[in-house]
Amino acid sequence: MFDKILIANRGEIACRVIASCRRLGIRSVAVYSDADAQALHVGLADEAVRIGPAKAADSYLCAARIVGAALASGAQAVHPGYGFLSENAAFAEAVEAAGLVFIGPPPAAIRAMGSKSAAKVRMAQAGVPVVPGYHGEDQSLERLTAEAIATGFPLLLKPSAGGGGKGMKVVTHAGELGAQIESARREAAASFGDEQLLIERYLERPRHIEIQIFADAHGRCVSLFERDCSLQRRHQKVIEEAPAPGLDPARRQAMGEAACTAALAIGYRGAGTVEFIAEHEEAGDGRFFFMEMNTRLQVEHPVTEMITGLDLVEWQLRVAAGEPLPLAQAQIPLHGHAIEARIYAEDPARDFLPASGRLVHLHWPAGDAHVRIDTGVRQGDAVTPHYDPLLAKLIVHDEDRPRALARLRRALADCRIVGVANNLRFLAALAAHPGYAAGAVHTGFIADQRATLLPAPATAPMRLLALATLG
Structure with missing residues (x-):
């Protein structure tokens, strides 16, 4: 196992990786731009290195500066997080050329899935169903x-x-x-x-179901079950859950096997997500089709951690260090139901326009065995226009979906954000919608229910009042 790793990212994913490093006794090195000099991930890491100005192209997207920081710090490996350079094959090659370990798949595997069209041709050749x-x-x-x-x-x-x-x-x-x-x-x-x-x-009213896979350097690949990511706005995920509501066990097994076939076909290693678009069972014959593979850890990985009890970042580190997968397929547990809601600084009433400003007041629910908050911000922090406006991920878990959904509603009601426009009301409306409660979701659900989920745009004074009272 590694003694020290550098995290080539920021925000909540950097904080998330640091947490696993601490538990495993691994020293962590953060990188930061000028805009993030006082950021939470910088304070949590054992060391921190400045890599440039606020503009991402001159800092978090600058491979040479990140590799240089890793070498200067004495780190043995680089964890890319997600976003930025996480699926950049040239960056992975630069890390390895410097004598460091890239905590991710081989560059060739990243390239194989980098072009959606080429990937689908390759998947069809491997026998994976494609649209x-x-x-x-x-x-x-x-x-x-x-x-x-x-x-x-x-x-x-x-x-x-x-x-x-x-x-x-x-x-x-x-x-x-x-x-x-x-x-x-x-x-x-x-x-x-x-x-x-x-x-x-174009499949009308389809479900977006993705399979979390893990592969090691010893030729083994397992599925850690599925996540339903059908609740989307502008083709971007809002609420994810695991397992997928109402998914037949035989279909779960078939999708897991197809995902592993896809990974093995490109010599994959580490954490990856194979995304499928699936027909509703009542709307068709239950077919599913390969969309793409994300060659990294996903934003929504916590719901998989909650239903399996596993630390996926730890698995990444162990696989990157050359260890075999910790568990065989039959040993991977599946307990209860988990739901994740993405909390953004954005204005849903204005077509989810990203927002910026200072977090004057911030309150999250208390974390316990059932409720988890993954965040990279604190009260008083500034939300800048330079990066993704994700503030936090609220993850809940319970014995079954109705209980998990009840916990999500209570936890959302306990969140407070003042100073920046946010989507808390929108998330609460989604969580309370009877169609969502029934599991009758598809990728067009939010667009179809826009009138009930989104209030008409308020005047400026009314928006300020809403921010000050409910966040």
Whole structure:
């Protein structure tokens, strides 16, 4: 096992990795930009190194500075967290070239899943079910039009190099296809520097179910079960839970096996998430299709930790150190139900516009065996526009889904945020919605229920009053 690692990230994920390091007796090194000089993760780490100004491109995205900080600190390995450089194969190679261990998959595995279109071709070859569509290199308007018509409507246009829902377009009929292709290309080029698109059949009212996998350097891969991430706004997750409500055990096993097949096909190592889009059992024949693989730890990993009782960061460290997986597939437990709500500095009434400002007052529920808060901020901290506006993740666990949902509602009611616009009211409305309570969720649920979940935009004085009273 390592004696010291550097965490190439910030905020709640850096704090989360530090917690596991402390428990295992591993010294941690934080990195920080000028905007984060007083951040929580800096104070929690055993050491901290400045890596540049506030702009991410000059600090958290600067591979050379991070590798230099790791070498100067005497760290033996680098944990990338998620976001920033976590899925950057060149960064992983730079870490290894410096004689350090990258706590993540091999660079070749990152590259194999880096292009959505190439990944789907490879997964189809490995026997993993993929959504019908087109993933080819010919990107002429004529070819895309022909493939779209062959796929059928409605269909989805997606940037091959993309993520986070940027550039995605739903096309309902041939008449709008040309304009939507050009729009998707522009957004893809602006966001990812690559205008290549892929075409997929659009599944109406599908579920987004992902499988947490772990693979070691000894040829073993296991599934740590699934998470349902169907509650999304603008293709970004809001509430996740594990296990997926109402998922048939046979389907769970089939999805877990498909996810492990995907990982083994690319020589994977470490923590990864294979994301599937699945038809509702009542709406189809229960089929599921590969969407993409996230070659890193996921934001929502705590719900998996809660139902298994395992520390996934510890597993990452052990696998990166060359140890075999701690448990075989049949030994991995599954207890109860867990739900995670992402608490953001944003204004849901203004299309979830990110917010910034100072956290004048901050109160989280008391943590215990049933309630967990993962955060990287404290009262008095400034939320800046430089980074993702995630303030905290509220995770609850209980014997079954109804009890876990009741705990989520109580815990959300006990949260207080003053000084920055936030989504607490929106999350509370979601948690109280009868459709969500019934488990009748799909990726379009929030859009369909917008009128009941989101109040009409308030005037400026009313918004200030809401911030001061309820947060």
